[in-house]
Amino acid sequence: MSERRYAILGTGAIGGFYGARLQKAGCDVCFSVRSDFDRVSQHGLTIESPDGDFQLPQVKAYREVSEMPPCDVVVLALKTTQNHQLSKLLPPVVADDGVVLVLQNGLGIEDEVARIVGGDRVMGGMCFICSNKIGPGHIRHLDYGPIALADYTPDYTPQGITERMKSIAADFEQAGIAIRFHEDLLLARWKKLVWNIPFNGLSVVLDAKTDRLVFDADSRHAVETLMSEVVRGAAACDRSIPDEFVSEMLVTTENMTPYLTSMKLDYEAGRALEVEAIFGNPLRRSQAVGTNLPQIELLYRQLKFLDRANRNSTAPSLRSV
């Protein structure tokens, strides 16, 4: 295994799973842990997975990111709703020739990170995984797992497959995590939104799992027209998503085990929704080049309203069943 030291910012369903796999494969991994600190620092992490359950009785847990040593790869796996903290969290933890790997959902996060750590120290990754945190330090990986990896530059000019992509991919692959290289980060981000925008959004608004959304004739119609607006948004940013990709996403969803999206899980737990990263940023980026995406706009407004109502209520969620 490499000498690279990894920091996992956000030891939840995603960061906890990938970090645990990296440590199990022999990497040096530092975990930032907030609410679960006592449990994780004493008993480590428990991973359930169709690839094999395992336990890490001991992990390097840090209550504060500022206490971590400088790391070569800082895996950003916090919810984007925490990103207002990044300007404080990131600078001390990224080693001089280190890189921040943004594993968050949505568009334009790399730009925010680049403004903090420099445009040459950012990469993007998109996780295709169903994984939940089911208790303190306890993660249940359900399905999938690959990461789509791409390098970043401040204007999102495609960077091709860089050396640092290859070396980080080598660590992940040794840890049993499949990596797909993408030459164009912005295209890869828009492609991920083809799924995230309709399914995350409608799962909250319609109180439904993926299977009902894809098989009911009316929500299916809504999913398809929302997907075609994402394709238009990508085109406005000079990125072309082929029709076959959209059909593929639908077929993949039809074949999925029915599940609650991450946004729906956040909603049911009364947590802030990642509305700006997944909806607001793509809308603003499209509008800036003169393209309106009216259905995504309506869904965005609905989610902002529901998010506010949800967090103002005393009960965690008035609408979940």
Add this chain to the structure above:
Amino acid sequence: MSERRYAILGTGAIGGFYGARLQKAGCDVCFSVRSDFDRVSQHGLTIESPDGDFQLPQVKAYREVSEMPPCDVVVLALKTTQNHQLSKLLPPVVADDGVVLVLQNGLGIEDEVARIVGGDRVMGGMCFICSNKIGPGHIRHLDYGPIALADYTPDYTPQGITERMKSIAADFEQAGIAIRFHEDLLLARWKKLVWNIPFNGLSVVLDAKTDRLVFDADSRHAVETLMSEVVRGAAACDRSIPDEFVSEMLVTTENMTPYLTSMKLDYEAGRALEVEAIFGNPLRRSQAVGTNLPQIELLYRQLKFLDRANRNSTAPSLRSV
């Protein structure tokens, strides 16, 4: 009072209120009553209203419309979700020179009625009223009450103010119900949709009363963009709705007593939603002349999904609080 005999089809919040006022003023009124038949035939109707509470101890109640005598004015106040019955219900109850006054919400219902009773025997009315049925034969009128009245012809060519509009208006006004004449039924219908589409739709999807929808910044934005799509739909049908009308609707709503829309009440009671009349028909009419209304389309799909889920569930509504 005139010699005209009135039939009220649907003795609910709207039909029951207007019918009771007409009878109180001396009109001959026949009420069709389904679920409340025993109660209404024995004890009549009870009306609470800011204009004065009153009781009609005796009314002509009919369990079946087919048992009614032919009537000069047949007031259609059923939910549009019952309209598949009209071809059976209407022909016997409309007198030879009688007319059907469509008091239902939505667009294009007059066309359906005209195909059954003939294009010269239909008029349209839009009710601006807050009224609920709170028990069997018991109606609580909360606010407003005027009816916008317009005459109909099969291609919706504006008919101006016709003699039969004046004579029916005279009866209603004697019963204390304000009538506003409209020369153009199609324009009046589209204007009503400026309010009904955003507020009925979003009240169900966002689980909210009118005040929250109009005062929250995000739902307000959604209301406004939906309203502007209704204006575009009207324009596609060669009907021009001035900007001031839209602003007026917003101010009116800001000043309203917060209330649940009729669609939200239907939803909470597990009743079928009037989605086709209020959303589907305007969408199809616009599409037929090449105009897409994407936000209304998304809202329509969401409502169809929620309506289906709501009526398939065993509880009356899983989401109401």
